[in-house]
Amino acid sequence: MENLILKIEHLSHRYSTAWAIRDINLQINQTGIVGLLGSNGAGKSTTMNIMCGVLNQTEGNVFIDGIDLRKQPEAAKKLIGFLPQTPPLYLDLTVDEFLTHCAWLRLVEKDKIKAALADAKDRCGITHFSNRLIKNLSGGYRQRVGIAQAIIHRPKLVVLDEPTNGLDPNQIVEVRSLIREIARERAVIFSSHVLSEVQVLCSSITMIEGGNIVFADTMDAFNNYVEPHSVLLNLHNPPAADEISALPGVTKVNFLTERQVRVYFNGDQEITERLIEASVSGGWQLREITMDRSSIDEIFAQLSNKPFIKK
């Protein structure tokens, strides 16, 4: 039995001649946070705009809770809340005026608008700014208003396009916890070009590159997939490179400075224990040991050559 809030089949889109996205297939469960990760121009916004009914696809199908978005757009869109990359805020309206307008647009019944506003503002922590003009809010609070308009009609699926872009570190932490909160009872998809952002928030991850999905699986599977293959050691009394190379599993040893050495290994998960033991018995005086994480560019390059999509 399928329990999907979103199903995308063979989705392709071209703005002019070149394809922006090509044959995207995606399935999303009713709850949880899914990260859509991709570098600039990868196709994230195009995919999100189509799944929210803002852009008509060239080819393929989108189903929201089993409803075909193209055939029954009104019914399908009732189930979606969307925060586009540039939040559609009217700066000269107060928060209440703007959210009331959004509730009307979202076909919230007249006698339920007041409660819908109160609930969305409460969830987004903006009740105390109800009567403030949006242009007088900070970037972080504007983003919260953007998220409030996306949940005003209590949708089952909330789509957030780069919601933390342009925010300062404190605001990012606040918006992240807001996303976690709204994902408790619904599905949230959010896009980012920052890997750590997706890693810290999401239960599953879809990576898109050059208009194609190159990875789609759980966050745990992703973390296993990008398992580090080198460690950085800081040794007060380093041995000769040969002594480290002789350890089982070590494939290469590279001294960066007199005391800092990068050790490459062949996927052996016990390498840290082995290095620590060798350091103790050989008197290397280990000061620090850090696993190297692959950069997002390396992961993209790796995945683009060898797509990993869970069937």
Ligand SMILES: Nc1ncnc2c1ncn2[C@@H]1O[C@H](COP(=O)(O)OP(=O)(O)OP(=O)(O)O)[C@@H](O)[C@H]1O
């Ligand atoms: N309105 C448009 N007309 C023509 N080409 C477009 C249009 N919008 C996007 N594109 C192109 O489609 C491709 C995918 O763009 P898209 O905005 O979906 O990527 P993205 O992953 O969201 O990137 P970013 O993070 O920079 O927004 C890019 O090559 C982009 O230049």
